[in-house]
Amino acid sequence: MTLPALFRPLELGGMTLRNRITIAPMCQYSAENGCMSDWHLIHLGQLALSGAALLTIEATAVVPEGRITYGDVGLWDDASEKAMERVLNGVRAWSDMPIGIQLAHAGRKASTEKPWLGGKQISADRQNGWRTEAPSALAFAEGDDAPVEMSKERLIEVRNAFAAAAKRAARLGLDFIQIHGAHGYLLHQFLSPLSNRREDEYGGSLENRMRFPLEVFDAVRAAFPADRPVTMRLSGTDWVDGGWDIESTITPCKALESRGCAAINMSSGGLDPRQSIPTSPGYQVPLARAVKQACNIPVVAVGLITNYDHAEAIVATGDADLIGLARGILYDPRWPWHAAAHLGAQVEAAPQYLRSQPHQFRGLFKSK
Template sequence: MAKSKLFEPITIGAHTLANRIIIAPMCQYSAVDGQMTDWHTQHLGSLAQSGAAMLTIEATAVEPEGRISYGDVGLWDDATEAAMGRVVESVRRWSDMPIAVQLAHAGRKASTDLPWHGGKQIAPGHDNGWQTLAPSAIPFDAHENPPVALDRAGLDRIREAFAAAARRAARLGLDAVQIHCAHGYLLHEFLSPISNRREDDYGGSLENRMRFPLEIFDAVRAAFPADKAVTVRVSGTDWVEGGWDVEQTAVFAQALEARGCSAIHVSSGGLDPHQQIPVGPSYQVPLARAVKEAVAMPVVAVGLITDFEQAEAIIATGDADMIALARTILYDPRWPWHAAAHLGAQVKVSPQFLRSQPIRYRDLFLP
C-alpha cells in the first residue's frame, strides 16, 4: 500500500504536526459565566486521545457580549482564564496533543438560547439576553432585535479584547490561536456587504470591509508568541447572491498571509438566513481549493468529510493541506485510529489504550 498522504507530518508555526487531521472547534454550550466546566474536561480529554494532530477549543468569546449563548466559553477575565487553565492542565496530564483555541465574537448572532432549547435570539431585558453589536444596525433575521452599530470606541474595545484574550491564551501555554472570521459572526459581518453597510473607513469597498478583521489579526499576532501559529477560519462564501464570495475570500487570504497568518481554514455560510447551500460530501472542498491556488500557506478543508478514502483524496490531490473534523469526530472520537488502520498508517495513543489494538492491525499504534 502506498504511503498515506493524510498521515504525513506538516509544520504549522512552531509545531510539526503528526498528520493532517485537525479537530475543529465545536461549541458545547456548557460553560457557566464563560467558565469551562467538567463537561469540557471530559469532552476535550476524549478528543485528545483520538490520534488527530491538533485539538481546537471551541469558539471562545473575547467579551461577554461576544458569546453566541449564555452557555459559551469565554477568555475575558481571570476567572475564565483560570477555568480554561484547569481544563487544559487536566487534558495535558494524559495527552501531548497540541491544543489551539478559537477566539471569537458573535456580533449580531449573539444572545441566543441553547440549541436544545431552540437556539432563538433572547432580546435584551430578558433572562440570559443582552444587546447585540454589529458593523451596522441590521438584524440577522427581520424579527430579531436589531444590533447596535459599533462606533470607533467599540471597535477599539473589541480589538483590545481579542489581543487580551490572545495574551491569556499565551499564559495558558496554548499552542495556537485561531481567529473566527466565519459563520456570520462579527468579523464575517464586517467582510460581507450584506451585513456591512457602513459609510466610514470600515465599509464599502473590499479593502474597507477587510480593514477591521485585518486589524484584529494584527493585534492578535502581536499579542501571541511569535513562534506560535495564528490561523484564521473563514466562510468562503455566503451562498447568497451579492454577498461574500470565494473571489473576495482569496483576496482576504492573501492579505492575511502577508501579515504572517500560519494557515487558513475554509468553511462557508452562516451570515444570512436566505443562504442556499448545496450540502453534500466535500461540498466546501472546492472553496478550499480556490483559496489554496491563491496562497502558499497551508489550507484546511472542512465539511461533511466522513470517509477515509475521501479524506485521503483531498490531501493527495492537493485540494487542501489538512482536513478538519467536527461532527464526524464528535460521533466517532476514534475516527483517526480507524482511518490509520484503513490507510496503513500509524497514530500515537496513550499506553492505557495499547491493549485495544486488534491483531490484524498489529502496527497501528506508534511505540
Template sequence: MSQLFQPLSLGELRLANRIVVAPMCQYSAVDGSPGDWHLIHLGQLALSGAGLLVLEATAVSADGRISPQDLGLYSDANEAALGRVLQALRAQSPIPLAIQLSHAGRKGSSRAPWEGGAQIAPDAPGGWKTVAPSAWPHAEGEDAPAALDREGLAQVRQDFAVAAQRAARLGLDGIEVHAAHGYLLHQFLSPLANRREDAYGGSLQNRMRFPLEVFDAVRAAFPANRPVWVRVSATDWVAGGWDVESTVQFAQALQARGCAAIHVSTGGVSPAQSIPLGPGYQVSFAQQVKAAVDLPVIAVGLITEPEQAEAIVANGQADAVALARAMLYDPRWPWHAAATLGARVFAPKQYWRSQPREHKHLFEGASFGQR
C-alpha cells in the first residue's frame, strides 16, 4: 500500500494524499490581481490529483511584492479577482486550496526572472523603496532598504492580518506564512540580514520575535478551524547564517503557538549561498525538523520521481512532499505516481477515458460507457 497516497491532516484540514503543489510565483498579475493566466495555470494544477494546492507567494501589501507583476491580496480589487479564480477551481475540483502570504522585504522591487530579475531602482518606472530589518541591501550595488521602525513593524503585522481576513472571506482552506527564501520574515531570522540592536535583533530569540508576532497575527485573523502553517529556509548555505539548529527552535516555538505544519526549504537570503544541488537535497533538513516537533513536516527540493517521493514518506523523513517545477513540467504527476505505486487518485470525469487499460482502477469513481 502506497504511503504517499494515504490521507494526511493539517489541523482539521484533511488531504486525500501527501502530494502538495508548492507555491510558484507566476509574475503575471496586474496591480496584484490575477487574470486569465492564473485561471488557466491554477486550473491545470487543480485537476492534478494532488492532495493540496498552495497558491503562489501573495503579497500582503503593494510594497511587499517581489515584482510589480506579483500576486497580491491587499485590495478589494485583488480579493474580487482572486474570488473569480477560486470559484472556477472549486466548481471543477475537490482539491483543498491554500494561499502563501508573503512580504518580499529587501528583495522586492525586482524584475521578473525572464527580464533578468534585477532590482528596479526606487525612482525608476515600476520601482519602489523596499523595507527590511536593517538598512542592508540584498546584493552589492543594490539600493539599501529602509529599516523598519516601530510603526513600520506594526503596519506589516496589520497587513498580514488583513490579508488573512481576506483569505478567510474567500473561503481558502489554509494559509502558509512565507518565512523562507530570503523574504522579509526570513530576513528577520537570519543574522546575515538582521543587524538590529533592539528587541528584534541580536539573539536568536530576538530575531525570531517578529516572525512569531506575524504568525500570531495571521493565526488570530483566520478561522480557528482552518490551519495556518509556515514555510522556512532551514539553512542559508552561508557560514554564520541561519542554520538547521535555529530552524528547529523556530519550529518548536511555532508549534507552541498552534502552527499546523512546517514546510522545509532552504536558501535565498544571500547571493553568497553555495547550494549542493541534487535529488532530494533538502530532505535531510525536513527530517531533522520532523524529529524535533510533533507536527506534519513537508519536504521539498528536486523531488521528481514517484519512487523517491514514496520513500521519503514511507521512511519517515517527512509527512508529505511538495512539488514545484516537476508539476509545471508534468501537471498530471500525481496520476502517473499513482499508476506507478498502485494507488488511486482523483481525476475529473471528462478525463476518465484516458485511464490506461493496465491501470483500470487508477481514477477514483471512474465508470463510464460510450456509444
C-alpha cells in the first residue's frame, strides 16, 4: 500500500521528520515577566503527544518591549531561560518530538491587552503598558499611540537580541528556530511599504526594506548551531491595495534560501486593520504554492486546514511540503491520529495510550 503523502518522512535542515504535520506557534498569553508557567507545561506536553512531526513554541520576545502582551513568553535573560528549561525538561521526559521556537518582536503591535480581555493597545502610562517601537512612527490602528521610530543604534540592539536569544535556544537544546516575519510584527513592518516610510538604507526600495529582516536572519543563523535549522515565517500579502504582496514576497524568499534558510512558513495579513481577507479552507495555500514554485527549500502551508483529505491533497499535489496546524489542533489535540486513521497511515503513540486504539483501526499506532 502506498504511504499517504501527509505521512511520508521529510528531511528538513538535518532533521528527519516522521510526517508532514507541524504544530504552529500559538501564543498563550500566560507567562509572568516573560517566564513560562505551568500552563505551558500542560499545553506543550499534550501537543507533544499528538503524533505530529514537530512542535514550535509560541512567539517568544527577544526583548521585553517586543512582547505582544504582558503575558507573552520571552527569552531575553537567565530567568526566562530557566523557566523555559523547566518546561522543556517536563515535556521531554515523555516525548521525543522535535521542539523549536519562534523568535519574535511585535514592533508597533506590542503593549496590548490579552485577547480575552479585549486585545486593545495599552498606553505606556498605564499598568502593563510600554512605549512601542517600529520602523516608522506610524500607529497600527486609529486611536493607538504612535511608536518610536527605531534608530540605527536600536536596530543593532534588537538584531543582537535576536542572536542572543538564539544562543539561549541552543543551550536549551531546541531543535530549530523559526524567525517571525509575518502577521504585522516588527520584521513584517520593515517589509511592507504601508508601515515602513523610512528614508535611510532600511526604507524605500524593496532591497532596502528587506535589509533589516535579512540582517536578523543572518545574525540568528550565525548564533545557532550550523547543524540545526533556522526557518522563517512570512506574510505573503497584506490583503490591502498598495501593500506587501506575493510578488514582493518571492524576492526575500530567494534571498533567505541563499543564506541557508531551511524552510519558509507562508501565512498572510496582520499588518493593517483595513485588510480584507477572503477566508475559506486553505485560503493561504496559493501563497505557499507560489513560493514553492520559486524556491527549492521546503514550504509550510497554514490557514484553515482542518480536513484530512484537504491536507493530504496539499502535500500530494506539491502545493507545499508540510502543513501547519494551530487552532485546529487546539480543538482536536489528536488530529494527526485521526488523519492517520482516515488515510490509512500510522503514528507513534505513547504506550500509556495504546489501548485507546479503535478496533477498526488496528495497526494505527506505532509504540515508542
